[in-house]
Amino acid sequence: MSDESTDQPREAPERPDPAPSPAAYTIGLAQINPTLGDVDRNLAKHHEFIERAVFEKVDLLVFPEASLTGYYLQDLTDDVAMRVDAPPLRRLAEVAAQQDLDICVGFIEEDDRYIHYISQVYFSGGRPVHIHRKVYLPTYGMFDDMRFVGQGRKIRAFDTRFGRLGMLICEDFWHISSPYLLWQDGAETLLLVSAGPGRGVKPGDDYLDTTFDLGLTHRMFAEFFTTYVVHCNRVGYEDGIAFAGYSGVIGPDGAELARGPHFEETLITARIDPEAIRWKRRSLPLLRDEKPDLVLRELERIVAARDR
Amino acid sequence: MPTALTAGAIHNRLEIAPALTRRLLVEFIRNETRKFGFQRLVLALSGGIDSALSAYLGAEAVGPENVFAVMMPYRTSSPASLAHAQLVVDDLQLPHTVVEITPMVEPLFARFPDMSAGRKGNVMARARMIVIFDQSLAQGALVLGTSNKTEVLLGYTTWFGDSAASLQPIGDLYKTQVRALSRAVGVPQPILDKQPSADLWPGQTDETELGIAYDEVDQVLYLLVDERMDADRIVHLGFDAALVTRVRTLVKNMQYKRMMPVTAKVGSRTPGVDFRYPRDWGR
Numbered sequence: 332m333s334d335e336s337t338d339q340p341r342e343a344p345e346r347p348d349p350a351p352s353p354a355a356y357t358i359g360l361a362q363i364n365p366t367l368g369d370v371d372r373n374l375a376k377h378h379e380f381i382e383r384a385v386f387e388k389v390d391l392l393v394f395p396e397a398s399l400t401g402y403y404l405q406d407l408t409d410d411v412a413m414r415v416d417a418p419p420l421r422r423l424a425e426v427a428a429q430q431d432l433d434i435c436v437g438f439i440e441e442d443d444r445y446i447h448y449i450s451q452v453y454f455s456g457g458r459p460v461h462i463h464r465k466v467y468l469p470t471y472g473m474f475d476d477m478r479f480v481g482q483g484r485k486i487r488a489f490d491t492r493f494g495r496l497g498m499l500i501c502e503d504f505w506h507i508s509s510p511y512l513l514w515q516d517g518a519e520t521l522l523l524v525s526a527g528p529g530r531g532v533k534p535g536d537d538y539l540d541t542t543f544d545l546g547l548t549h550r551m552f553a554e555f556f557t558t559y560v561v562h563c564n565r566v567g568y569e570d571g572i573a574f575a576g577y578s579g580v581i582g583p584d585g586a587e588l589a590r591g592p593h594f595e596e597t598l599i600t601a602r603i604d605p606e607a608i609r610w611k612r613r614s615l616p617l618l619r620d621e622k623p624d625l626v627l628r629e630l631e632r633i634v635a636a637r638d639r
Numbered sequence: 640m641p642t643a644l645t646a647g648a649i650h651n652r653l654e655i656a657p658a659l660t661r662r663l664l665v666e667f668i669r670n671e672t673r674k675f676g677f678q679r680l681v682l683a684l685s686g687g688i689d690s691a692l693s694a695y696l697g698a699e700a701v702g703p704e705n706v707f708a709v710m711m712p713y714r715t716s717s718p719a720s721l722a723h724a725q726l727v728v729d730d731l732q733l734p735h736t737v738v739e740i741t742p743m744v745e746p747l748f749a750r751f752p753d754m755s756a757g758r759k760g761n762v763m764a765r766a767r768m769i770v771i772f773d774q775s776l777a778q779g780a781l782v783l784g785t786s787n788k789t790e791v792l793l794g795y796t797t798w799f800g801d802s803a804a805s806l807q808p809i810g811d812l813y814k815t816q817v818r819a820l821s822r823a824v825g826v827p828q829p830i831l832d833k834q835p836s837a838d839l840w841p842g843q844t845d846e847t848e849l850g851i852a853y854d855e856v857d858q859v860l861y862l863l864v865d866e867r868m869d870a871d872r873i874v875h876l877g878f879d880a881a882l883v884t885r886v887r888t889l890v891k892n893m894q895y896k897r898m899m900p901v902t903a904k905v906g907s908r909t910p911g912v913d914f915r916y917p918r919d920w921g922r
Binding site: 534536 | 652654655656657658659660662663666667670671674806807914915916917918919920921922
């Protein structure tokens with residue numbers, strides 16, 4: 332006769348460990364003031380901020396849109412454009428790699444056909460892991476992007492030693508479809524970079540009206556996608572137009588983890604822990620329940636009807 | 640007349656956050672001066688609210704010791720103007736000088752004895768421009784402008800006269816907003832209280848000369864320009880149709896004052912047309 336009693340609870344069977352999350356890491360936002368059209372001077376500033384980031388034990392350093400060139404370039408675009416394998420960029424990547432630092436840099440990219448783009452390149456180990464070319468080029472009001480550069484044609488997440496990330500440039504993230512695609516493509520942290528002008532001084536707050544709007548949209552992305560949202564915006568002035576700074580990091584629950592000031596050049600750091608995403612998705616499984624196939628089907632119908 | 644509710648709602652849209660605006664403008668002055676290698680500014684201090692506000696912002700941006708105020712009365716200028724300018728100089732402790740323009744302009748007036756008051760006013764404005772730009776070279780400074788958005792849009796300026804400057808810190812503030820910010824930065828009360836005037840002849844006031852009240856015209860301008868509202872919709876909101884028409888016409892007719900002189904295009908690349916470089920080129 333067995334000693335086992337059917338009342339005794341059986342030991343739970345062995346479960347395999349779920350795949351471990353990538354480790355937590357420190358992100359740095361280089362909220363800098365680039366010099367308009369002076370790449371050499373801006374390169375020096377990038378090197379300076381790499382040193383600062385290393386000192387602050389940053390693992391991934393993000394620069395704003397067009398950080399190597401400045402933004403309102405107009406006909407200067409041709410003068411400052413460079414290939415992604417240009418020696419100054421390679422040197423920047425190598426210096427960062429020597430310090431075990433990944434960097435994300437803004438520049439005017441020239442491709443094999445001499446077409447220029449507003450691009451953001453992610454360097455790791457001295458090599459370009461991913462380039463995002465700005466897709467949405469604002470050409471209205473105070474903006475004239477489309478006059479000077481070509482449009483990017485991809486929105487894709489990419490793998491890094493910090494997990495799967497996505498990059499978007501300024502106007503890109505004013506189209507909700509952009510972070511949506513990155514989310515569906517597996518990005519757990521959205522790197523949003525900009526040369527965002529600030530305007531509007533309505534009473535009641537201590538920040539510019541445009542900054543308030545952006546804060547809302549970024550928090551919305553974080554909550555809707557249950558991802559980290561990182562926004563690196565530049566500061567300074569070009570021809571009287573102020574860039575608003577106010578860079579920040581928002582967690583997957585919409586909480587603000589770090590926030591930079593208006594008008595000041597500074598390095599902002601925050602700790603990103605992918606474990607927080609796992610935890611958030613337990614109570615808010617929006618990713619699980621999202622229906623990209625339905626979206627695709629309905630969009631196909633809508634686009635076909637539009638072209639009829 | 641606009642209904643009380645309408646006027647209030649639009650007036651609210653003209654309200655500014657003074658501390659934030661101040662910061663934005665002070666950083667602007669600092670940035671757009673120093674990037675060109677300049678530490679100093681010169682400023683035509685008239686005793687009016689616009690130049691007073693520019694003086695306060697400039698002093699905060701680069702330090703009062705680096706803002707050189709130039710007062711330029713004419714024989715018939717109101718004595719209050721000079722006294723009010725002195726209030727600003729004393730409050731901020733600005734280095735300053737008085738250059739009376741009378742001996743500069745009277746020979747020209749004598750040469751053309753039929754010269755109208757309007758012509759004389761423009762001559763005086765341009766004489767002041769000569770003085771201030773000469774002082775900018777003498778002082779190694781940039782000329783800090785004092786134009787506001789209302790006068791720029793309405794063209795209530797002398798082309799190459801008071802509109803000439805290196806930087807315009809309050810050029811995007813309506814007169815209403817200039818008043819609000821001036822209060823916040825501590826512009827002396829007598830300057831806040833008095834009637835705006837170009838003081839080009841005795842008794843001249845902006846509102847009499849323009850025939851419109853700043854508060855009202857600022858609202859119309861704001862709707863036309865900032866909100867891009869159609870004229871008939873503005874009238875429908877309750878503003879006087881004749882006023883709206885007049886404002887629109889002035890804005891349109893004065894566009895030339897806000898641009899480079901029209902240049903005949905002959906070649907393939909023309910400054911002002913398709914030779915596009917920023918003022919902050921390489922800075």
